[in-house]
Amino acid sequence: MPIPDEPLSSPFDDVVGTEWLDDDPDHARVRLRVRDDLKQPVGLLHGGVISTLIESICSRATAIAVYEQGLAAMGQSIHVSFLRPVTEGTVEVEARARHRGRTTWVWEAEARDSKERLAALGQMIVVVRPIPGRDS
Amino acid sequence: MPIPDEPLSSPFDDVVGTEWLDDDPDHARVRLRVRDDLKQPVGLLHGGVISTLIESICSRATAIAVYEQGLAAMGQSIHVSFLRPVTEGTVEVEARARHRGRTTWVWEAEARDSKERLAALGQMIVVVRPIPGRDS
Amino acid sequence: MPIPDEPLSSPFDDVVGTEWLDDDPDHARVRLRVRDDLKQPVGLLHGGVISTLIESICSRATAIAVYEQGLAAMGQSIHVSFLRPVTEGTVEVEARARHRGRTTWVWEAEARDSKERLAALGQMIVVVRPIPGRDS
Amino acid sequence: MPIPDEPLSSPFDDVVGTEWLDDDPDHARVRLRVRDDLKQPVGLLHGGVISTLIESICSRATAIAVYEQGLAAMGQSIHVSFLRPVTEGTVEVEARARHRGRTTWVWEAEARDSKERLAALGQMIVVVRPIPGRDS
Numbered sequence: 332m333p334i335p336d337e338p339l340s341s342p343f344d345d346v347v348g349t350e351w352l353d354d355d356p357d358h359a360r361v362r363l364r365v366r367d368d369l370k371q372p373v374g375l376l377h378g379g380v381i382s383t384l385i386e387s388i389c390s391r392a393t394a395i396a397v398y399e400q401g402l403a404a405m406g407q408s409i410h411v412s413f414l415r416p417v418t419e420g421t422v423e424v425e426a427r428a429r430h431r432g433r434t435t436w437v438w439e440a441e442a443r444d445s446k447e448r449l450a451a452l453g454q455m456i457v458v459v460r461p462i463p464g465r466d467s
Numbered sequence: 468m469p470i471p472d473e474p475l476s477s478p479f480d481d482v483v484g485t486e487w488l489d490d491d492p493d494h495a496r497v498r499l500r501v502r503d504d505l506k507q508p509v510g511l512l513h514g515g516v517i518s519t520l521i522e523s524i525c526s527r528a529t530a531i532a533v534y535e536q537g538l539a540a541m542g543q544s545i546h547v548s549f550l551r552p553v554t555e556g557t558v559e560v561e562a563r564a565r566h567r568g569r570t571t572w573v574w575e576a577e578a579r580d581s582k583e584r585l586a587a588l589g590q591m592i593v594v595v596r597p598i599p600g601r602d603s
Numbered sequence: 604m605p606i607p608d609e610p611l612s613s614p615f616d617d618v619v620g621t622e623w624l625d626d627d628p629d630h631a632r633v634r635l636r637v638r639d640d641l642k643q644p645v646g647l648l649h650g651g652v653i654s655t656l657i658e659s660i661c662s663r664a665t666a667i668a669v670y671e672q673g674l675a676a677m678g679q680s681i682h683v684s685f686l687r688p689v690t691e692g693t694v695e696v697e698a699r700a701r702h703r704g705r706t707t708w709v710w711e712a713e714a715r716d717s718k719e720r721l722a723a724l725g726q727m728i729v730v731v732r733p734i735p736g737r738d739s
Numbered sequence: 740m741p742i743p744d745e746p747l748s749s750p751f752d753d754v755v756g757t758e759w760l761d762d763d764p765d766h767a768r769v770r771l772r773v774r775d776d777l778k779q780p781v782g783l784l785h786g787g788v789i790s791t792l793i794e795s796i797c798s799r800a801t802a803i804a805v806y807e808q809g810l811a812a813m814g815q816s817i818h819v820s821f822l823r824p825v826t827e828g829t830v831e832v833e834a835r836a837r838h839r840g841r842t843t844w845v846w847e848a849e850a851r852d853s854k855e856r857l858a859a860l861g862q863m864i865v866v867v868r869p870i871p872g873r874d875s
């Protein structure tokens with residue numbers, strides 16, 4: 332896996348608490364410990380947190396994979412179905428790049444709770460473009 | 468607009484900084500001031516923040532609207548297309564309930580930057596269900 | 604697999620040419636032979652044909668699976684990403700019910716061409732409801 | 740509105756019965772007369788027909804709009820929520836290009852029945868690319 336020269340620290344993921352487990356596009360993974368400040372009004376993990384995790388891992392794993400070719404990655408669209416509320420423990424998102432094209436990568440992702448139960452399903456399109464002003 | 472007895476404070480929205488402007492299902496609105504800690508690695512507002520804003524306002528406005536009938540609202544799916552990156556200023560999301568059914572509400576939402584430029588388009592399905600144990 | 608009393612013939616699938624291969628929610632499958640009258644202006648299989656196949660198999664397999672409990676199935680939303688154009692041969696869609704809830708089923712589907720290459724990815728939500736006027 | 744030199748006849752739209760009403764990206768429109776052979780098993784207009792109409796008008800209106808710049812259009816993803824079943828009369832889809840970028844157009848579309856009731860909401864991403872081998 333190529334290592335970018337510049338760091339890939341993501342401030343919003345620091346706020347959310349995303350733990351980066353794996354950047355391999357075949358089984359990229361992040362995990363999150365559920366905290367009260369990540370919840371919506373009735374005590375469930377906010378869906379926006381799950382969308383954030385999916386977007387973070389799909390974007391990051393694409394970015395790392397295409398970086399050595401002088402390309403950058405940017406989210407184009409995300410679709411998430413919420414299947415089961417999460418209230419405690421951890422959430423883990425595993426994502427797989429199903430299409431790795433010249434201009435777009437398409438990912439499928441699933442979120443599971445601490446008991447391995449499916450909590451959400453996502454699909455994300457990430458656009459790949461030359462990094463402006465960089466020799467590639 | 469019916470006012471729930473219990474508060475609708477949303478911890479994750481407090482973290483993100485969501486400002487609640489309007490809960491009317493015809494033109495529900497939230498606003499956010501862009502901060503550095505809401506960004507992804509290359510300095511853009513994280514897409515997950517925009518997804519969060521869309522989900523928050525659609526869920527909240529549905530919840531308030533159906534509360535007096537003894538119903539609760541829960542996000543079922545969200546779809547967001549990102550059109551233009553946001554780096555500074557504010558983001559405002561305006562959402563409209565296009566379908567207000569007995570069991571589902573369907574919303575369209577758009578996010579604009581400080582210059583009124585379209586930054587993202589969302590569509591969200593919110594499920595409406597009886598609140599367990601509550602007379603309705 | 605329960606067999607409905609009434610036939611499940613689908614007129615639009617007859618027009619399109621859907622071949623029903625498998626109704627098992629773990630690996631439901633349909634196939635289609637690409638014909639010129641299924642194409643869009645520049646000679647590619649029309650994306651609407653692929654959306655139709657995904658919707659048909661997810662709805663049908665849900666309907667068959669819940670029929671004996673006196674329930675009917677209806678498509679609520681569909682999301683499809685098109686990855687590779689199809690111009691000839693066959694298309695096969697395989698779908699898997701990732702969530703089989705009391706009120707909704709959520710499916711993932713993939714379409715492949717004759718050479719097993721991924722042509723499209725779909726996600727579909729199917730609503731499950733009591734059949735009006737039927738004892739269950 | 741630029742008129743392509745080559746015809747834009749779409750075989751699958753001929754099968755479906757798409758009537759082209761307007762190609763203006765601000766209010767592109769198609770209409771369809773509901774026929775029995777466009778239905779699914781329980782007598783409703785097949786959702787795939789609605790997805791087809793949305794995809795057809797968004798793709799076509801993009802293609803016409805970018806043709807003079809030597810560009811071609813291709814559907815990348817479609818998202819449709821079905822709000823109300825259609826059983827008879829006509830369906831009309833109106834679509835609006837909300838984003839007209841250098842590489843992608845993003846559309847919102849709504850389908851209405853003969854009584855002007857909302858039947859479905861769509862969002863579609865259309866990719867715009869140079870036409871291979873054509874001077875532009």
